[in-house]
Amino acid sequence: MKSKGLFITLEGGEGSGKTTMLQLLSSMLLEQGLPSMTTREPGGIVIAEKIREVILAPEHTAMDGRTEALLYAAARRQHLTEKVEPALEEGIIVLCDRFIDSSLAYQGHARGLGIEEVLAINSFAMNGRFPDLTFYMDIEPEEGLARIASGEGREVNRLDMESLEFHHKVREGYRIAAQMYPQRIVTIDASRTLEEVSEEMKRYLFAALKEFAV
Numbered sequence: 001m002k003s004k005g006l007f008i009t010l011e012g013g014e015g016s017g018k019t020t021m022l023q024l025l026s027s028m029l030l031e032q033g034l035p036s037m038t039t040r041e042p043g044g045i046v047i048a049e050k051i052r053e054v055i056l057a058p059e060h061t062a063m064d065g066r067t068e069a070l071l072y073a074a075a076r077r078q079h080l081t082e083k084v085e086p087a088l089e090e091g092i093i094v095l096c097d098r099f100i101d102s103s104l105a106y107q108g109h110a111r112g113l114g115i116e117e118v119l120a121i122n123s124f125a126m127n128g129r130f131p132d133l134t135f136y137m138d139i140e141p142e143e144g145l146a147r148i149a150s151g152e153g154r155e156v157n158r159l160d161m162e163s164l165e166f167h168h169k170v171r172e173g174y175r176i177a178a179q180m181y182p183q184r185i186v187t188i189d190a191s192r193t194l195e196e197v198s199e200e201m202k203r204y205l206f207a208a209l210k211e212f213a214v
Contacts, residue, residue, distance in 0.1 A: 005088035006212045007129070008205070009099040012137030013170050014159060015144030015151075016190045017197065021137065022097050024198050025205060029093060034209070037087055040097035042075035045082045051075040056157035063158075065111040069118050072103050077125040085129065093212075099131055101177045101185065106159070109173025110166050115180075130184065133208045135201055136174050137190035141167035144190075 008025075010018040022038055029036040042052040054060065055071050076099070087094050100122050108118035141164060178185040186204050190197055 004091040006093045006133070006208065007084065007088055007096070007131045008093065008208070009096045009101070009131040009134045010137065011098060011101045011105075011134055011174060011185075012190060013139060013141055013144050013167055013174070015147035016137040016139045017147075017194075018097050018137055020194070021135070021198065021201060022095055024194075025201065026095055028202060028205070029095075034093055035091060036093040036095060038095045038097070039079070039083060041079060041099055041102070042072055044079045044084075044096075047082070048075040048079045051078075056159065058158050058161060060158060061161075065107060065113050068111070069103060069107040069113055069121055072107065073121045073125040076100070076103075076122065080126065080129055093209075096131070099134070100126065101134060101136065101174065101181075104177045104180075105170050105173030109176060110162075110169035115173070115176060130181075132184070132212075133204070134181070134185045135204070136178055136185050136187050137197070138171070138174070138187050139190040141171060 010022055012018050026036060026038050041048070042055055043049045051071055051074060055063070055068060055075075084094055084096070100119075103118050103122055104115050107113050108115035145164070145167065175187075178187050188197060188200060
């Protein structure tokens, strides 16, 4: 599905640095005078943020995996319809913290629901809207979780409480998704310094912007 804007997503396990990089890329676009906005999933709008609260509440440990997958898809649909699609139609560059690949990695692979099954649910929700470019920030789960443990003010959610084995499966799921969509997903070594990571991502972003401008 082609639009006037550019849809860029950032993906990765817990503590991979997605949110930090999202803000850096946003600042870069602002410096270039390019119209852009940042958002996140699940969330970004009132309805989806309420669904986020249900999904990620630490006390909701009894949530079934399929319920979780369906809630993510529902939040995604509303977010797309209400916020992302209108922005893209206006020619805005949308930077989104998580999207479809999170569902494939977390629910499809780590929860064992099946990547193709979760993709089918989300295909209905997305109605053909895939990102134009996705940065997958790859990091060892141990390092990512250590970052979270040492950080202050970061939201602690139900997914942080999962076992280390679960987070390793999430990483496997992301790598499978990257193989499924090699033209869209760029794997970034997120264990490096902030400067090294940001410079590499900027190169890919500039390349995407050149194509966008054509």
